[in-house]
Amino acid sequence: MSEWKDLTNFFRGRSFWMLHYCTGCGAMELPPTMTSRWDMERFGVIPMATPRQADILLVTGYLSLKSLKRLIYTYEQMHAPKWVLGFGSCTINGGVYWDSYNVIERLDKYLPVDLYIAGCMPRPEAILDSFKKLRELVEKGEAKGYEKYVKNYEWYKANQDRVLKRTKPVLQKPEEVTRSA
């Protein structure tokens, strides 16, 4: 049975279909990575338009609250096994937008991240390196963020709800806020 698993992991690691969902500015280095100069297809990674067919979710940088919501939908639509790559500083600890009111601070509070890549933004070489690293992890059966998500679903859900389903103002300011519907 374990040989069978090894074999599936071997093939999985060689045919990553990544969701071409460009969330932040890290998306700018993906076209060079995808096309002829760096050509990630050599490593079996190709862009895929729909979440249901994808294996890797690239979070290419910062996530605004609005796109975090959509990202979570997208992640939950994907079939296991699935992996999340966090690109650049913004996903690790907020990056240059650390004090922004609309950008989340740490991605790992809301989704399980399998690999963080340093850089702002990471160069194509760093991206390719991370794909290779992910392949090694998958072959060894170590990258199991999706299992972690299922196991700790309540924890992730609570964090997601905290930022996405607010019912009262975050800063309790006495002033009346006038807004029309």
Next chain:
Amino acid sequence: MDTKKNALAPLSALKYLFKKPHTVRYPKEDLDVFEKEGVSPRYRGFHTNDHSKCIGCGNCASVCPASAITMVEADDVKPANKFAKTYRPVIDYGRCCFCGQCVDVCPTGSLQMSREYIHSFHPDVSIPPEEEPEKVKEDFIWRPDQTYANNPGYVRTPDDLLGKTIEFERTDPREEPADKRKFSFAKFVHTYSKEEAKKEATRCLGCGACVEACPNQLHIPEYIRSIAEEDPEDSLKWIYKRNPLPLVCGEVCTHQCEEACVVGIQGEPLAIRWLKAYSASNVENYLEVVEEKMEKPNGKKLAAIGAGPASLSFGYYTKLLGYDVTIYEAEDKPGGAMMWGIPKYRLPKEDLMKDINTILSLGIKLKTNTKIGKDMPFDKLLKDYDAVFIGTGNSKPMTLRIPGEELPGVMQGLTFMHLVNEEKAPDLKGKRLIVIGGGNVAMDVARSSIRLGAEVTVIYRRRIADMPADPEEIKEAREEGVEFVEAGVPLKIYGEKSVEALEYAIASLVPDPNGGRPRPVVDENSPHKKVKVDYVVAAIGQHPNLDFLPEDIQEKIGFDGRRVPVDDFGRTSVEGLFFGGDLSNKRQDIISAIGAGLRAAKGVDMYLASRK
């Protein structure tokens, strides 16, 4: 451009089938673009930091737009110089945006960027999600060191200083040329103009290295910032918080702060002293601007002996606290060493009086021509007042202890300066004068004598570089024509009625094994020299004179003839007796004395509050 439809045109792309692809092989293969292998020679990758150069000033942390840098105290590094701190930048690569601004503002050039950029981290599945930040932190926050130093990228080279953000060149105030100023006692360094002051003030990085170097910890970054905002009044407000003699310090301070200034490591330090002088001389009435709140009089009486900087500062701050202060001065004018020791070309007397009068105008009583011990017994003071502060400074000059010292024409430095300041100095025109010593007093004597028309030689027992005087003073004295003799040890003064000649030996300098100043040694092989001379002024240091104190008190406070041991607040083992200024300070300059006065003011307040 021809945009005619042509179904065959796209097929021309087929020729690329047989061309060599320009795909980069697996990561980090040479791009074949740049001179050096790999990425751009100016690439902004992970940082490197040379810990032997880093001074821990924290400018990188303050400039970081992503707040990625924290300064952390490191116990495994040595401070790079005597003012340096052992804080080192720790960089969070979960924040860093690789903009390179930290490299631009690093005053030492120790923080640089390498061409390394690949780093990734995989959190193990067994780590619970709530503990993951801890693991990620361990991996993405590190203290840069020399690991990547062999692959430098974006660095600041010494020959490319202009391209970066720090301005390394100082704006000097206008100065009279040496050949003009040596005939006049007028102040030769002009105060900054508004533009000059602003230009100089905008060089400040605001790191506060100067604050720790200042013996009195003035709010230096704050007052410089106010000058940059073209607000000398706000600037003075900041100065007055810890220094009631702004113009004096602006003109004659020993400016430790400038030695510590981080801009000075690769360039010229900020002219902090001149900036202070600028803000003080641009305010007519200090008290209107400062708006210090004075407490209600609390009925307690304090006495201060000696109207020098320590007592004036003590008087000012205790007066603000509501005490009734009386200052006793033996001379006819207040100011002490500032009045009698410092020549007019450095500190015009009207500038000094502007500061002193401001302090006295608060309602501090000044009793001049009252020498304690002679005109008034000390015991009476102790009895009449709640506390007594003694800031009489060093008034007993050290003697040469060589034959011929008692001859007329041999003078002590301070006595000579007193005469000069009283304008009662002997006529020196065309006379030869030798100054013995290498401190600031020696320089004052030498330069004053030059102005009085003498030919001046300074004899010092070590090298010029070892002189305790300010390097600037030495430089300016040389410009004005003062001769220097290194390693000269005076042996004998010849003369019948008055001084005629001086004999000195050239000592050999034995280096100090601990790295201190070398020791001059005179033996029988040392060459002897004899020069003709009309006056000899010995400026080799002074000692405190506490003769007016009863002997039992002298013993009780532990006075050893040189210094009175006191605690942080000027307290001694005798209750109600406080000391400050050169009497008790390690550094003997005006700003330390002011600091001592301020601390003693606090000490008195604490003492009287506890006695209640």
Next chain:
Amino acid sequence: MELRPLNESNTNDKYKTYELFIGPNHPGISGNFSYVLDMEGHKIANVTADPGLLHRGFEKLMERRLWTQNLALIPRICVPEPDVNEVAYCMGVEHLAGIEVPKRAQYIRVIVLEMARIAAYLFSFSGVGGATGLYTAPNWAIGDRDYILDLFEWLTGGRVYHIYQYPGGVKMDIPDGWLDKLSELLDYLESRLPEYDNLIFKNPILQKRTKGVGYLSAEDAIENGITGPNLRASGVKWDIRKAQPYLVYDELDFDIPETGDGDAFSRFVQRRLEMEESIKILRQCIKQIPDGPYREKIPNPFQFRVPAGTYYSKVESSKGEFGYFIVSNGDIKPYRVYVRGPSYSAGLYYALEAMKNMRIEDVPVWIHSMDICPPDFDR
């Protein structure tokens, strides 16, 4: 100008009218941005724009940071062409602070801007290819763009975010041999242009997909605040570089190409022609660039105060007028900065009009022909 026949829709049939989300995750849309389309069969009945997926609150963040700290932040506003942000911001600050920029720095800025323009146009070629199914085009265009990025990397130390401008000039001088490499690259790009023509613009499929799509009249363009190549493709000869020359554009000789049809195809062709002009400008810069300082000295970041005032500085970017409205109150931080992204009016307002009655398959073509870049209006 003719619209393709549409099927008469039967509004009673609930499967005929439906809501369709295009974006944020859609290969046809550029960037992370979304339109909600009310569809009647293949025909679009109504459009709602849903921006904000890339909103980072730049304008707020900039108020919190020092004038020069912001230079690290602003390139991220328009990712495909970051340099226009830096130059426009620096020009605004320099105007307010009264800083004279040395000639050499101005030339370097023009070189950087034009290189960025070419890179952005190449990037838009890849968008055209992606939208119409010509997958060779992205491979070529992005590959060629990378050569420009290599030069940028050499010059500035960063591939995409250069952080190279500084109030008063540029951060570093041009390295030795860089200009030679640039003119080699220009030769190469020029030799590639006919091949792009063959591959993309003469291609009957592309012409069929783009000709007559998204017609924009000159009046509409002016009324709706559409600028840049899109405006010029509608026949309005307006180019800030010519009309209100900044930097040293008045010393350089170039034309505004005319296509003037106003449809998607002419907008593509407009960009392709302007690329030639950019190459022309760059060649002149290489020849004319003077020696001298590349930077005027300014106070250090902690003490750099900009005198109080307001100014609107603008730069002609590859997408249109990129403007910075800067308000200073004399402090070390900006009081307010408003960023006018060129895609704002087209992407958020004009799109709602233009896409009505369009067929669904034309939407990506329209979006890419207008070169809509969501980060610049999301900010």
Next chain:
Amino acid sequence: MLESVEKKVEELKRMNLEAKALGDWQFEVLVPRERTAEILAYMKATGYKTFIHLACVDWIDDQEFELVYNLENYDEKAQALVKVRIPRNKPEMESMMSIWGLCQVYEREIHEFFGINFIGNPNLKPFFLDEWLDIPPLRKDFDTLAFSQELFEFKEDESHGIKAPKRIEYK
């Protein structure tokens, strides 16, 4: 300065408005709120046909919002910044949609970021932000750092896990 700019500034001054040139090709004009529609329509009729942007500045010390209508004239190569001040405690303004349809989106944006109500604009629904409940974020009294610390649960001094050195406090 361009001649057209100079002329326009003079012309506006004759209309009892405060106008001044800001650069070679741009000028600003301060307009009272009740005359905004009139002046904007006038500007449009006299060649300032392109609406570039509508920005808002929060002058919290004056308790006022300043709306800046940026218009461009392609024929005269000039740019106009039309500035209107409205009180901060009653943030209301007439919509300029009838002059430029484009104003609709800008007004919607400003409504979201500054909380200004535009009378006559039918669509002031949330735009860039989802479910915003706090003070409109671009107002000066909104503290973005405190907000993000609260919402995303991080503390600035602890975020690096290391204690930052404190500057010595003096007196």
